[in-house]
Amino acid sequence: MPRQRGWWKRRLRGRGCRLTVPRQAILELLSKSSEHLSAEDIYFKVKKIYPAIGLTTVYRTLELLVNMGVVSKFDFGDGRARYELAANSEDEENHHHHLICTSCGKVINYTDFVNQEKELIEKTENKLATKYNFEINNHQIQFYGICPNCKK
Amino acid sequence: MPRQRGWWKRRLRGRGCRLTVPRQAILELLSKSSEHLSAEDIYFKVKKIYPAIGLTTVYRTLELLVNMGVVSKFDFGDGRARYELAANSEDEENHHHHLICTSCGKVINYTDFVNQEKELIEKTENKLATKYNFEINNHQIQFYGICPNCKK
DNA sequence: TTTGCTATTGAAAATCATTTTCATAAACAT
DNA sequence: ATGTTTATGAAAATGATTTTCAATAGCAAA
Ligand SMILES: [Mn+2]
Ligand SMILES: [Mn+2]
Ligand SMILES: [Zn+2]
Ligand SMILES: [Zn+2]
Numbered sequence: 001m002p003r004q005r006g007w008w009k010r011r012l013r014g015r016g017c018r019l020t021v022p023r024q025a026i027l028e029l030l031s032k033s034s035e036h037l038s039a040e041d042i043y044f045k046v047k048k049i050y051p052a053i054g055l056t057t058v059y060r061t062l063e064l065l066v067n068m069g070v071v072s073k074f075d076f077g078d079g080r081a082r083y084e085l086a087a088n089s090e091d092e093e094n095h096h097h098h099l100i101c102t103s104c105g106k107v108i109n110y111t112d113f114v115n116q117e118k119e120l121i122e123k124t125e126n127k128l129a130t131k132y133n134f135e136i137n138n139h140q141i142q143f144y145g146i147c148p149n150c151k152k
Numbered sequence: 153m154p155r156q157r158g159w160w161k162r163r164l165r166g167r168g169c170r171l172t173v174p175r176q177a178i179l180e181l182l183s184k185s186s187e188h189l190s191a192e193d194i195y196f197k198v199k200k201i202y203p204a205i206g207l208t209t210v211y212r213t214l215e216l217l218v219n220m221g222v223v224s225k226f227d228f229g230d231g232r233a234r235y236e237l238a239a240n241s242e243d244e245e246n247h248h249h250h251l252i253c254t255s256c257g258k259v260i261n262y263t264d265f266v267n268q269e270k271e272l273i274e275k276t277e278n279k280l281a282t283k284y285n286f287e288i289n290n291h292q293i294q295f296y297g298i299c300p301n302c303k304k
Numbered sequence: 305t306t307t308g309c310t311a312t313t314g315a316a317a318a319t320c321a322t323t324t325t326c327a328t329a330a331a332c333a334t
Numbered sequence: 335a336t337g338t339t340t341a342t343g344a345a346a347a348t349g350a351t352t353t354t355c356a357a358t359a360g361c362a363a364a
Contacts, residue, residue: 018311018360039351054314059351075227079322080350099280099288108284113276120272124265128251128295132260136251136297143280145288170331170340191322206343211322213341231351232321 007090008070015068022057025050027065036074036082036107074098074140078105097140101147108147159242160222167220174209177202179217188226188234188259226250226292230257249292253299260299 008027009019017023025046030037033045043058062083065071072086076098088094099108125136160179164171177198182189185197195210214235217223224238228250240246251260277288 016311020312020360022313052314056315056352057313060312073229075229077225077227099284099286101286102290108286110280110284112283116268116272117276120268124269125295128262129297131264132251132262133300133303134251134253134260134295134297135303136295138254138296139294140296141293142291143277143286143288144290144292145281145286148285151285151287168340172331172341174342204343208323208344209342 011068011070017064021050022046022053023061023064025053026058026061027070030071030083030085031088033084036076036084038080038082040080042083076100076105076107077102082107098142100142100144101150102144103146103150106147106149163220163222169216173202174198174205175213175216177205178210178213179222182223182235182237183240185236188228188236190232190234192232194235228252228257228259229254234259250294252294252296253302254296255298255302258299258301 009024012019012023026042029042029046029049035041037045039055039058039062042062043053043055046053046058062071062073066073066083070086071083074082074084076082077100085094096109096111097113099110100106121139125139128134129136161171161176164175169175178194181194181198181201187193189197191207191210191214194214195205195207198205198210214223214225218225218235222238223235226234226236228234229252237246248261248263249265251262252258273291277291280286281288
């Protein structure tokens with residue numbers, strides 16, 4: 001059982017990356033937030049705890065974490081990337097799909113998959129992997145529509 | 153049975169939009185291309201047939217067509233939006249999902265859905281529509297991985 | 305602990321896709 | 335044909351993300 005705190009430290013070190021204060025501050029923040037934060041959102045929030053942080057570092061750290069698979073990056077069409085933790089701890093995954101309002105931009109996470117959903121995705125992955133000789137390691141699914149508020 | 157050519161003319165006019173030369177040139181091009189074109193790609197290609205075209209107009213036209221549902225806009229993570237015709241004619245749909253190489257950016261369309269795929273998506277749509285009171289009218293699915301070329 | 309190497313940082317400047325502005329031109333209802 | 339808009343294109347503005355570069359801080363080794 002991995003420790004609840006700092007499970008990413010080994011991951012960083014394992015990659016030969018240094019365990020710096022800004023990186024820890026960013027990860028600390030992300031693990032407490034559930035929203036879909038932009039780089040700037042993260043910058044301002046981290047700044048409250050660690051005022052020396054630079055926006056550049058936020059971008060660089062996010063890129064690193066995305067490459068490591070620790071953070072997921074999304075584009076919901078409003079011109080800025082959104083980030084969120086891909087996993088809540090070493091083993092616990094945080095995988096979900098999105099429901100997006102094309103009118104106001106509201107984004108909803110949904111994890112209550114239809115029973116067959118997971119298994120179908122796996123099946124599809126396998127089929128695609130075979131047919132196109134791809135090594136598939138991730139996917140995104142999003143539904144677009146009009147939210148209750150914008151319907152009125 | 154709608155005419156093969158110019159089925160979008162009525163659609164534009166139906167919206168109270170004018171049927172201009174630039175718009176027709178852009179639609180003409182899109183209907184001949186199968187790739188995932190950026191606004192700039194489209195700009196240069198259209199320029200060959202209609203040299204007076206402006207990049208601004210390309211952006212504006214694409215936005216209009218996306219709002220009309222005639223064109224689909226995608227973000228494959230390379231910093232520029234990609235566009236393609238959402239339908240090849242009045243009734244014929246061109247819906248498909250994507251397989252994206254995270255190493256070189258190669259994008260593959262796939263339409264050979266697993267049998268249950270379509271029906272599951274509908275089922276999921278209905279479930280989400282009910283649960284979150286959303287009016288769902290579109291979706292995107294993409295799988296990320298490493299393409300044959302990048303594996304080597 | 306101290307040292308030395310090198311990855312990392314932050315500020316400022318640069319990039320670059322997309323948007324806005326604005327004067328002119330083209331659609332099209334009449 | 336005419337007049338009213340809508341649409342266009344050039345140029346400038348915007349704004350998110352990247353690059354540059356000198357200074358700093360992690361950390362492996364002594
Ligand atoms: Mn999410
Ligand atoms: Mn496609
Ligand atoms: Zn909404
Ligand atoms: Zn590739």
